[in-house]
Amino acid sequence: MKYKMMRKVSKVLIVIFLVLIILLLTIFTAGGAFVKEKYLEPWGKSYSDKFEDKRIKLISNGILAASGHNMQPWVIRLDQDKNVFYLYANSDLLTTEVDPFARQTMITQGTFLEYVVVSGEHLGYKVSIDFFPKGQYDEQNLDSSMKEKPVAKVTISESKNKDSKLYDFMFFPDTNREIYKKTNLAKEQEDTLINLSNEDVKITVLDDGNSLKKLGAYAMKGAEIEANIHRMNEESAKVFRVNEYEKNKYRYGYSFEGQNITGLKKYLMQGIITLIASINSEKASSDIYINSTKTAVENTPAYGMVITKNNSRIEQVKSGMIYSSLVLNAHALGLVMQPLSQVLEEYPEMKDQYVNFHKDYANKGETIQMLFRIGKPTKEVPQTMRRDVMDFINK
Missing domain, CATH: 3.40.109 (NADH Oxidase)
Structure with missing residues (x-):
């Protein structure tokens, strides 16, 4: 009798196990875990x-x-x-x-x-x-x-x-949103980045305690404002690629990697949201965004800014060139970067933050084109x- 009961329990466990395997395979397949990542081909050196x-x-x-x-x-x-x-x-x-x-x-x-x-x-x-x-x-x-x-x-x-x-x-990936080491930048590292400035574009690096606290507060406020505006979330949602199939189809926009979600967890979430789209609510996305910004701010040893004398189209383009130079030189120095420029966005809800930020960190007439965090990485990103x-x- 006991033997028969054990056999019955074993059969039930096997069925449960097989159901779980089928469920996981369904989820991972929906998320594109077995799909070739064509959208990464341009990264190959050949x-x-x-x-x-x-x-x-x-x-x-x-x-x-x-x-x-x-x-x-x-x-x-x-x-x-x-x-x-x-x-x-x-x-x-x-x-x-x-x-x-x-x-x-x-x-x-x-x-x-x-x-x-x-x-x-x-x-x-x-x-x-x-x-x-x-x-x-x-x-x-x-x-x-x-x-x-x-x-x-x-x-x-x-x-x-x-x-x-x-x-x-x-x-190398241009942006690293992960935790940075607490160690300060060496003077040689700061000098290398600051010296990329030219007559049109100025770079500043701030790493003292007061600046870290104040800039972190600006970064958080900017993220919170953007995350709680419906039309911003709608715009982002339109270019969010929920699984590998969409990434291969469009090959631009947002994905889970941008929210620090990688590996098996990424495929699991992609599969679940593909199968149950309602899970990916606006509030859930906003919460993830705010929490990831909070983690970033709490683990940042230095901030940098790209500043132009005015705000002409040519200056905007040149500031982008300087930013790429910053990214590449940062990698050469063993550093990584992440833009946190929400406070510099120019729509009505952000106006007060934009004005106050410029009062605090720009001279009269200058435009701060970018705010970014800099530090030594603790983790590689895709x-x-x-x-x-x-x-x-x-x-």
């Missing part, structure tokens, strides 16, 4: 080798640059002169709620250009940039003006030098989605 056109080689490295909200808003038009291409801002990929004046989009044009410059140095090319060669935007008709007027004319010429100490770091380089080429 990716650019398959293109004969030197312009496309450089562009294929340029698209690895940081972009606001990972929108990758770049359009490339190849000139008949095989040494020239034009960079346009993609007005179809503007995030108009969070970035109503397209300032972040212009910064993103600069991040791309700097990666092209560094790539050229590595491959033995000099990259010359002519900003807004067909004139400035008509700000009253920005969408159409972006389609008509390039941000930059890029000219490539042979160079005797073929070396770049920063090239390899282009293949690379983010990138579209195929040919998707950027306007044919």
Whole structure:
């Protein structure tokens, strides 16, 4: 009798085990755990080798640059002169709620250009940039003006030098949202970053206790304001890629990796939300965002800012170039960075924070283009989605 009971219990346990296995397989399959990550292909160092056109080689490295909200808003038009291409801002990929004046989009044009410059140095090319060669935007008709007027004319010429100490770091993730070590930056590290400043763009680094507390409070307030505005959450939700299938289809925007969720946990959450979409509520997403910002702020040894004399379109682009240079040099120094620029966004609900922040940290007339945290990483982070380089080429 006892033996029969044990056999019955064993059969029940086996059935439960098999059901759990089937359930997990269903969840992981829905999340795309067994799907090839095509959206990561541009990160391969050999990716650019398959293109004969030197312009496309450089562009294929340029698209690895940081972009606001990972929108990758770049359009490339190849000139008949095989040494020239034009960079346009993609007005179809503007995030108009969070970035109503397209300032972040212009910064993103600069991040791309700097990666092209560094790539050229590595491959033995000099990259010359002519900003807004067909004139400035008509700000009253920005969408159409972006389609008509390039941000930059890029000219490539042979160079005797073929070396770049920063090239390899282009293949590192540009943003690390994880906990940073408590150790302060060395003076040599700070000096290296600050010395990237030029006559158009200034870099400051702050790491004293009062600054960390005050800047952390600004970062938190900015995140809380943005997280509690419905239209901002709607805009973000439209470009959130819930599983590997969507990532391979769109290859830009947000994903769970951006919320510090990786590994098996990522596939599990992707699968559950794919199968039960209602779980991914606006409040849940907002809470994750605020909590991750809080963790970041509590584990930051230093902050940096990119500041321009005014706020012209050219200055915005140049600040993006400086930011890419900061990212690459930070990697070379064993450091990582994360933008925390919500307090610099320019919509009505953020106005008071924006004004107060500039009163505290900018001289009269100056514009703070970016606020970011810097430190030594405690954890590696995954690379983010990138579209195929040919998707950027306007044919």
